[in-house]
Amino acid sequence: MSRHDYKPFGEEIGEADNRTAALGYGTADGVRQKFTSKERDSESGLDYFGARYFASGHGRFTSPDPVLMRDARLVDPQRINLYAHTRNSPLRYVDPSGEDILVIENGPTEGNPVGHTAVAVSGYGVFSLGNGTALGSSTSDYILRESPRRDTTLYIIQTSAEEDRAVVEMLLKQDEEKGSIGRYPDNCSGRSNSALDAIGVPPAVGAPSMTIGVPMGGPSEFPSAMPVPQLEYKDPSLPGTAGARAAQLPKEKVTVITVPKGSTTIPEAVKPFDPLSPHPDPRLPRTENKKPGEPEPSS
Numbered sequence: 001m002s003r004h005d006y007k008p009f010g011e012e013i014g015e016a017d018n019r020t021a022a023l024g025y026g027t028a029d030g031v032r033q034k035f036t037s038k039e040r041d042s043e044s045g046l047d048y049f050g051a052r053y054f055a056s057g058h059g060r061f062t063s064p065d066p067v068l069m070r071d072a073r074l075v076d077p078q079r080i081n082l083y084a085h086t087r088n089s090p091l092r093y094v095d096p097s098g099e100d101i102l103v104i105e106n107g108p109t110e111g112n113p114v115g116h117t118a119v120a121v122s123g124y125g126v127f128s129l130g131n132g133t134a135l136g137s138s139t140s141d142y143i144l145r146e147s148p149r150r151d152t153t154l155y156i157i158q159t160s161a162e163e164d165r166a167v168v169e170m171l172l173k174q175d176e177e178k179g180s181i182g183r184y185p186d187n188c189s190g191r192s193n194s195a196l197d198a199i200g201v202p203p204a205v206g207a208p209s210m211t212i213g214v215p216m217g218g219p220s221e222f223p224s225a226m227p228v229p230q231l232e233y234k235d236p237s238l239p240g241t242a243g244a245r246a247a248q249l250p251k252e253k254v255t256v257i258t259v260p261k262g263s264t265t266i267p268e269a270v271k272p273f274d275p276l277s278p279h280p281d282p283r284l285p286r287t288e289n290k291k292p293g294e295p296e297p298s299s
Contacts (some may be wrong), residue, residue, distance in 0.1 A: 008090045010035030010056030105243040107151040115239035117189040125275035130181040136284025139273040140266045155246035156255040163199040170198040180288035185237035193236035204244040
């Protein structure tokens with residue numbers, strides 16, 4: 001049996017720190033998953049966090065995090081350093097994959113002409129409200145589940161550890177306070193856009209408008225009315241708005257990937273958005289906080 005202990009920023013504690021081989025320390029075991037279960041390169045000693053590499057000896061990432069700068073960062077020096085790990089507070093925060101959130105814009109289906117919006121956070125899983133998906137569950141499984149019936153567009157936004165946590169906290173707070181989503185305007189898109197609000201993503205400006213006819217008794221997220229003229233992307237409760245906001249970010253901050261209907265494979269870039277094991281948030285995964293007597297929505 002072998003044992004591994006680490007200092008706050010990931011340096012392995014060995015015999016020089018009073019850890020002896022008799023207790024299993026320093027024993028060769030071939031295990032490459034080291035600090036926070038990340039794979040450590042045996043030659044360079046760097047830990048692979050999915051989006052970039054981390055040097056435990058320096059307590060820094062080896063490449064900068066192109067975070068979304070906003071006023072709050074300018075008054076917090078720990079958030080300005082683009083190489084910092086967990087805001088220099090590794091005992092308080094976790095950094096699952098070197099940072100990213102994923103906006104998922106699912107296209108229309110036969111029963112839902114307006115589509116569906118979800119958000120995933122690197123290492124924390126997917127948050128897809130109103131369609132029976134457990135909060136914080138597998139993003140890969142979700143996209144494969146939806147693939148047979150719709151096209152999907154993915155927007156990967158580069159973020160930071162505290163921004164990832166802000167998204168998770170916003171979505172869980174709304175679920176706890178409001179319960180599961182209901183009808184327009186508190187729907188999947190509205191909740192997903194609130195997550196983007198939490199990290200300062202600017203609203204969509206000058207996005208194209210679109211006219212959508214919603215059938216009587218149509219999808220549970222929207223009022224039964226036909227037609228609904230000139231709904232615009234800037235309405236945060238309209239699916240597509242979150243994707244439009246992501247698409248307007250600088251090109252170096254966002255990656256766009258399409259998953260055509262019927263796809264049976266998952267892009268490699270999606271895998272970091274599956275939840276870590278054990279889950280970094282002990283509250284997840286879990287089902288939505290449904291209201292008593294509430295019918296099961298679908299989208």
